[in-house]
Amino acid sequence: MNNLAYTSQDAATVGAKVEEKVREEVGASAPLPYQLEAGDAGAATVGSFLGDMAGALLGGKDKTLFNLQFELPHARPSHLQVSVNRQGVGSHVGLLLYTAELSKPVFGEVALEEPKFFGKSKFAGDAAACGKLNANGELIKRANNLARVESQSGGLTLKIKRCCKIVPREGGSTLIIGTLPRPVKMGFGAAIDAKDFFDIADMVEACL
Structure with missing residues (x-):
């Protein structure tokens, strides 16, 4: 059972376990290639906005060993950055940062509001895009x-800041969602909900 919490901090060992989970959830028939980055070098190859965003979402609370x-x-x-954090002598998967390129544009940033105690948060920002997105209750x-913004892993409570936004880019827009592993099977397993991200990307594209 793979609950994304491990007794090892070895990048090769943990990376193989994480790849297995990602492959399972995206339905790939062959192992997925991935790049390994040291925890303090996240901005070097994936683009500064992803590295900076990961740091901002975590708020410096978790010590990231490496990113996959x-x-x-x-x-x-579509891209997924998996942050693996130190936990004692072991490690656990923390922030999952998904991005997808959309062909339809937005003319200003659109972001999902902070979580509410009652009801669902809606999108705020570019008025035209928000009107279309907020009209879709399922989205x-x-x-x-x-x-x-909160989940459980390896006996720890993980917290990040809300991140679900669509930002302009040349030739379209980019969907960015930060999330955390979701415990399943009484905590003995964990899901990364990759298919949910793909579905949301399709829904956003259709709405815009």
Whole structure:
């Protein structure tokens, strides 16, 4: 059972376990190649905005041992950065930072509001895009569910800041969602919800 918490801090050992989980969730038939980056060098190859964003979402609370960078097999260019954090003499998967390129543009940043005690948060920012996105109740529900800000892993409570946004880029826009592993099977397993991310990307594209 792979609950994304490990007794090892070895990058090769942990990386293989994480790859196994990612491959399972995206339905790939062959092992997925990935790049390994030291925890303090996340901005070097994946682009400064991803490295900076990961640091901002974590708020410096977790000591990241290393990041694993996956190009996900999907119809649209999609990427997953998995942050592996130190936990005693072992480690656990913390922040999962998904990005996908959308062909439709937005003319200003759009972001899901902070979690609410009652009801679902909606998108705020570029008015035209928000109107279209907020009109889709299923999208709002699923975006709120995936953009988790708290979860459990290896007996720890993990917390990050809310991140679900669409930002302009040349030739379209980019969807960025930060989340945490979701415990399953009484905590003996964990899900990264890759298919939910793909579904949300498709829904956002359709709405825009």
